[in-house]
Amino acid sequence: MGAVLMAVLGHNPWEAFTGLVAGSAGTAHDLATTVRKTSPFVLTGLSVALAMKAGLFNIGAAGQFLMGSVGAVWVGIQFEGLPVWFHLPLALAAGIGSGSAWGAIPGWLKVSTGAHEVITTVMLNYVAALFAGWTVFAGSTLSTTRPGPLWDPTAGPVSVSPDVLASARIPWILGPSLRIHWGIALALLAALLVWWLMERTRIGFELKTVGAKPLAARYAGMRCGWTTVLAMTWAGGLAGLAGAIETLGVHHKFAPEFGGGVGFESIAIALLGQGYPLGIVLAALLFAVLDAGASKMQFDSGVPSDIIQVIQTLILIFATAPALATWLLNRVSRTQRAAAAAPGLRA
Amino acid sequence: MAVVTQSTARFAAGLSLLLLAGAFLVEYAPFADIQPIRMLFGENVLNFALRAAVPLILGALGGILCERSGIVNIGIEGMMLAGAFAAFVAKNATNHWALGPSLLLGTCATLLTGAAMGLLHALFCLRFGMDQIISGASLILLSMGISATFFDENTVAVGKLAPWPVPLLSAWPVIGPLLFHKPPITYVALLAVAVVGFALAHTRWGLRTRAIGEHPRAADTAGVAVLRLQYLNTTLGGALAGLGGGYLVLEAVGQFQEGMIAGRGFIALAAVIFGNWHPVGALGASLLFGYAQAVHNELLLAQAPFLPRHFVSMIPYVVTVIAVAGLAGRVRAPGSLGQPYLRETEA
């Protein structure tokens, strides 16, 4: 269907497709890009999926991601002289912690006031983006506003944080040239952990019950409110970890524009993975392939890379509305049958 | 229900009166020169509040039509974005026309595109069995992807809708310039509130719409064509929400930018809830949120030194969260909201 879309736009779908594949796996370097892009997708996808299991629609992964980034950088740029084994986990934990806290807010609001999480999480995304922007704000000559606390004074008018200390950076897997870092391992570990949590622990069982039928959970003596807050906290933590990994593993500093790229994709990934951790890993890989290949595709065939977003959405639509795919297939086969019958009629 | 509706309507009336009273004070009272009072009740801030409220009003009306029919609509943001982009494309393609027809075409394009988005939502939810929240999310993704793919940053639309002063009324002090010296879509939005509010209460369409939103099976067994009405209302709602987006391009800004909706669709959804799914209530909520934006704007212009601009910019979002959270138990959603009506289930 992506091909149809591109053909309609007047581009050569095959050229675009080869560009896409080449861009995501053509060289070792491209492959590395794909792998690098996979980990935030896995983690934010898990974040959305975990909340969904508890009956919550977490549109706030983007905000939690940003808060996680800020938290991780805040720890990562200070405490010179700490050993790696202590500084790096500390920075990651700071990311998880600030993401969790940010996720807990809409959970708590929902439980205590009934405010719908769809609205609160989206609003908090904007608040988080503004807050994160402020932390590294370079100040303004127009006003007396002071620069943000994490701003790097050596960067002049650019709003960016100082570099993360070497002791808080996630190490590369195969040397610095490929730029693959151990974040992917963390992401896969998180997927495993979420699976174990949901399938093997009591709290996972309670969480699923609350999500499937809150009244039954209440009847069974489960603490619905507490479980809701907990689910949102964990969801926020996963997204926050994604943010921490991106800053500590890839950028090594924080600038407001680094938040881009995780937002609504995470919802698509969670839904495409049917809420199962393994499915989410695969869906995240697919999205990473599309994402990594997009720029190469634009370069090779002139198809704008933004079209990937349309394709991702179409994938989501077809995955969540099976009836649509069946209907389309029926239409196509009917048209084909009609086409096959037409010559006979004419004869 | 009736009591709640009254209270939200009273809130809307109260807020409007308070702001108007403030405006008269600023105009005539001796202490009008006090800067904070001018900032809170001056003509500027109130004009801006209404300007900011119009897209929220239209978006919220779109949401109300959809949700009073029982279909959750978190896709208002997407409908508005599609409407805005369509308006821009149509306007831009006819830059060489006279301004009037070009703007008219833009308005038609925005209405049609919004309606198409509404119809798509209805199709996804009613025909292809997609979850209503997911369908809403995919509408947002789809319009984000499409507008990003096709938007050419180098193009510039020329001209926008100018105010149409109402004869006589616009000469009134304070009220005249505030309410009767506006571009046409603003009038349309205010009129639409009255029309939808009246129609819901006093027409056959309204009675049936209320019934299908509360208890579709009861309506079905009474001979109401539930699905047809749901399609109709969702499509109409999409057109209204689309116009809310088109307003930004055709009347407020005159240009299109990626991300220009900036959460307005979700704030409109918050207005639906805050207004208890009633048009007049939603008007009040939209005015409140619009006013929050206007105050934010004034504070930015005043360059308050004590507060970084990032925190000032959080005001509209934080006000939305507080509004939604402050409502525990005081609003009541339509009875069947979010549950797809399937005729062929037992009991």
Added chain:
Amino acid sequence: MNAAPLAEQIGLRHQSAGNRRNMPYPVLEVRGVTKHFPGVVANRNIDLDLFPGEILAVLGENGAGKSTLMNIICGLHPPTSGSIRVGGRRLECRSPRDAIAAGIAMVHQHFQLVSSMTVLENIVLGAETTRRGILDPATDERGVDELCRRFGGQLDINPQAVIDDLPMAMRLRVEIVKALYRGARILILDEPTAVLTPQETGSLFQLLRGLRNQGTAIIFITHKLREVLDVADRIAVLRQGEVVGHTRPGATTEQAMATMMVGRAPSLTVPKVPGVPGPPMLQVDNLTVHRNDGTTAVDRISFEVHQGEILGLAGGQDNGQTELIGALTGLRPVSSGTVRLNGHDTTHASARRIGREGGTGHIPEDRHTHGMVEGFSVAQNLVLNLCNRPPFTRWGLLRLEAIRAHARRKAAAFDIRATSLEQPLGSLSAGNQQKLVVAREMRDGLPLLIASQPTRGVDVGSVEFIHHQIVQQRNAGQAVLLASYDLDEILALADRIAVMFKGRLIGLSPAAQVDRNRLGLLMAGIPA
């Protein structure tokens, strides 16, 4: 909408069942109707005739396919095959709209009323009068008034009342007016008496006879044998989706109908030896509970349930049973008064604490909303409220082996028929689902069992089984609080009986001293 004298519309006057033979044309013919749902055949090749001016009782146990057949007739479900003719003309029924146009109206078991709207709005919905596009409630109200007046007090309603505020009997009346307002010639009532007291049932039957005498053809669906003998002119019995026989009230007995309905001779009574009540297990003193909207649901109630006895709690819907049981099980806050369970004060204990202290088994009123999760497996549902205690969990981890073993044991003991313990519960029949809930709540060593509507909507076999189990629990020394809207159930099981009326507990007395009639009066708030 024309609600002119119905008999004249169909060219009939005072046609009673007796001279039906002079009038050989049925108003409704069902021919060979079959209905498949995914995995089930709900109706198989059904033939049915309905003549003007008769009351046809369609009898069958829960799950026999009665409601499905009626939903087909009234246009909600399309049949898989077969046809329906009305007045000799084939009915192409794609929606209830078409059925209404053909003169068919149905009063559904779950009333199809929009509870936040007024009586008038509900009656005219879909058949509104408008003037220049604007609703004209005054004209509508005159039409409804006129219609009601024709029945001389039997159908009096207040058009401006909001449905939410009306008792069940009144809602039924609204449903009937709604049907007649649409000019129904064929009126279908699906288990209308489930929410009525015996006295209210009596006046409903009087109304139905009146309608019949005016020429309306009525289908009356029920599984209560006594009612069939009382009101029907003709009886059709459904079993497992098929019509298994026709009969007439004069030509049959309750026992014969029961046999036809179930396919074997069921025991109509529960074997029960006199109980040996022990010390009080549950002591409720001056309990007051409020609803969410602040109104009083339970009003200063005091009672005790002793070891080894079943206390039956009768009463119509919305009289406070639901809230009382919510308060006793920790799901609803207590406003004042005390609750003592086995000597411990549990007035303000949460559901979690009551459960953790192993205090109460609770069969909830509606298994679908509270008692089960359809998407979870049989095994998971069997530990739904036990998953936080050993042996099913240790250090926060689920012990899958213990959960499976428990499921195997319970499924065998309670005859839960599932292909696998991993099967989602939603795919089991109603009877098996309810047996699962009962199995989970009947645990050894519990001082108290609260059973609320324990057999609602399940087949006769399961009813017998569940009744038997409840009596066994009582024989084993458990205290049982049984709440039911079904008087027969209360009379069959309870050792002592009380009635809840508008939040008060009235007429608490030993079962031997009360009969149906007295209970019916108590349920209407008339102390005898």
